[in-house]
Amino acid sequence: MRKLQIVLLLIFSFQLSGVLFSQKLNPETTEYRYWIFFKDKGDYKPGDILSPGSEGYNIAKAELTQKALWRRSKVLAPELVVNYNDIPVKQEYIDAVVKLGLTTNAVSKWFNGVSIKAKKDKLDEIKKLPFVEKIEGVGFLEFVKVTPSGKTVNEQDKYYSAKTKLDYGYSYWQNEQINVPKLHDFGVTGYGVTVGMCDDGFNWRKHEALMTRNVKGEYDWIFKDDSVQYQTQPNQMPGDSYDQDGHGTSTMSTLGGYFPGQIIGPAFDVEFYLSKTEAGASETPVEEDFWLEGVEWMESQGVEVISSSLIYKPFDLPNNQYSYKDMNGKTTVIVRAADLASKLGVVVVNSMGNESQTQPPSIVSPPDGENVIAVGAVDSAGRIAYFSSNGPTSDGRIKPDIVAMGVDVYAAASYSFTYDTAGYSYVSGTSFSGPLTAGVCALILSVHPELTPLQVLEALKMTANKKDSPGNVYGWGLINAYNASLYYGMIISNKPEITDVGDNQSISISVLSNNNILAESVKMFYSMNGGEFTERQMVLTEKSGENNSGKYTATVPFDIRTDNVKFYFSASDDKDSRTAPYNA
Missing domain, CATH: 3.30.70.80 (Peptidase S8 propeptide/proteinase inhibitor I9)
Known part of the structure; x- marks a missing residue:
């Protein structure tokens, strides 16, 4: 390989x-x-x-x-x-x-x-x-080469934990570091959330970890067609460079890939909209107008999270007339567009950049945006990556906002240059800490769909490990997916686990809270053929902690997956009540 x-x-x-x-x-x-x-x-x-x-x-x-x-x-x-x-x-x-x-x-x-x-x-x-x-x-x-990961894929690095329900393979540590597996174990996988990605292309049809993902739409904004993977002449004139879709294939798998034993992304159950907005074939730098078109289209399709690893970088004259003073969240077109997307309810996650820790700060745009979640990179020990850019913005705001793993991240390698539908490699850069964080944002929204972008950002910041002493290297620190999902209160997993038991069906959901859950309040309501809803008590069958958090189960004598059955769940804790689906 x-x-x-x-x-x-x-x-x-x-x-x-x-x-x-x-x-x-x-x-x-x-x-x-x-x-x-x-x-x-x-x-x-x-x-x-x-x-x-x-x-x-x-x-x-x-x-x-x-x-x-x-x-x-x-x-x-x-x-x-x-x-x-x-x-x-x-x-x-x-x-x-x-x-x-x-x-x-x-x-x-x-x-x-x-x-x-x-x-x-x-x-x-x-x-x-x-x-x-x-x-x-x-x-x-402009394409900038990042110092390559020196780590090679070895069988002994594959990790299996009997404590988790899913087999993360080589991707275990990038998930474990941000407490993703605990949410997955309780059925929180990003289901129901729509994510948009902008990158150089995505060869998702020819990789085992991506070909089964739920891609709702894709578009090549450069050549104006509906294929975002590598293409050759005469299908596309001119043809793509051989590694055209390499970066996007890797970032997509980092966010939402799924092939147990190899890789599992934080939000593998999301819907995807994919925009090819960067061309690698030309020596001439590719302009940002395609990126803007892609973001506008994906917003109109209903995406709730946008993951982007693209930045504007100040260069010396005459190539660029930007300087550090312009990194104020208001100047560049890309930050203005990201800000507008956020004000339309989209959570915009962007990599912080790989410009290293410098003075004056190496902050770039759109990570300088007030409404953009700027993500720095750390290694497996939680130490800042040498390449991760630093803040503050020129108007004095702390950046990055938070950090996630960006050193030796395990990701899919595109078929376009591996000729292998099972190709993987270790990669490094804030290009990968960003998608991990975007995946966590999708997990939060899957259980709290009512949250606004600023509320999602607050949940990430206030549950990160440096929230009491934020700064311009780590921001508010390393994110915690489980704690962030609970920051705004009790959660109910929104994708029930359904098991056939003879002629009956066992229906299970997870109810989690930092407060005491009232076990008798956890109920299932169902309606058949448009009739009145019937209430059924659920029983705590798998306990987590001492506050009645865990898996709740009910048994029904029919198949709830048929079109004539409607159902929802409700639960209460000491402080709040909730339904799933939200506001049912």
């Missing part, structure tokens, strides 16, 4: 102002990418409130799923759940730009603009269009 030899961290750099040029060559004679931002969307102006049932409201709502609407309702007033940003960019404006002999690369509803490639003389023509608000240079990403 060929091993993954290097880990790639995808790095962005971006320029911002009237029109700035990120490359060294002369913009008078060389084509570069630019954002063209428009003043309005025709009849619809910034700040307009869309009335339910109106034409504008219906247009804006057309591409939003019910899950997106529900998630937004947690954080927005009813009149803002569907809003101006959801209205498509006016086609006549795009057509006018195209008529100047230009081709659009990407379109953003949120920022009301298009990206194009042009020389400076064309910009002068674009500025004359009456509906153009401003022009900005498109930021670019």
Whole structure:
């Protein structure tokens, strides 16, 4: 089996102002990418409130799923759940730009603009269009090689614990360090949560740990097709580089892979939306406009967590005009987009970056965002990785927020260059501590779907191991998935365990709390053929601790998996009552 030899961290750099040029060559004679931002969307102006049932409201709502609407309702007033940003960019404006002999690369509803490639003389023509608000240079990403993991895959490193119900294989320690197996043992696996990922590609169909995962949608924003894996000519022109989907395959498996005895990600039961937003075939850095398109699409599909390992990095002039003072959570397009996604109810998790501990701080963007969960990296002993970037932000906020394992993380290696559907390797970088944390966020939301992004961040911080003395190396410290899931109160596992017992079925759920659970309150309610709900007492069959936490079971004389049966569970502790599914 060929091993993954290097880990790639995808790095962005971006320029911002009237029109700035990120490359060294002369913009008078060389084509570069630019954002063209428009003043309005025709009849619809910034700040307009869309009335339910109106034409504008219906247009804006057309591409939003019910899950997106529900998630937004947690954080927005009813009149803002569907809003101006959801209205498509006016086609006549795009057509006018195209008529100047230009081709659009990407379109953003949120920022009301298009990206194009042009020389400076064309910009002068674009500025004359009456509906153009401003022009900005498109930021670019760069592949940065991270020091490879020196650890090789050896059979003696495979770990099996009789104390856990799942066999994590080589991935045990990256899960155990953040207390994931304890949640898995009680049936908390991310079920019901939707996660979006942006990366260089995902060869999920040809890897044993990914081919069984629940991928709901995928899109290649570079070549505008529905395949996010490595492609060759003539299927794609030009073809991808041989390792195009290597990074994304590894990060996806870190978050939600599943092949017992090899790898189990924290949130292996989630639904995935995958966006290929970075190309590796060209020597020219790839711009951030594809990333923005991918995030907008995934948000509209209802994703609740976005995991990204991409950052903007300040470079010396003339390549970039950003400096540390701009790392304030407000300047770059990518942090503004991440902030907007968070304000729409999406938990945005981003790797802190691999720029090492420096002075001035090596903080980059979007980890500088106030609403972005910035994740640093530690080794298996909990020591900060030498490459993990440090804060604070230029306006004085602590970063990173938290840390997880990012040294010698066990991950899937893409079939594209291993030619092995069972290829694995150890990888290092904050690119992998980020997905581990995103997986934990999904676990939290699976048992507390009502939480907002800021509440999820608080749960992570206030249960981490340095919460009493946070700083700019470890943030609030190493996360604890189990404690974070209980931070906002009692939880009920949302995927019941169903076992056939003769003609009956045994139904089990887990109820966990830091308070005393009232055992007699744990009940199952079921309805058949649309009739009244019937109550059935559940019995504590597997105890955890002294407060009646554990597995509760009821037996019913029918198959609850049929369409004509509806059911839910309820429980109470000393402080609260809860149902599963939430708010049933």
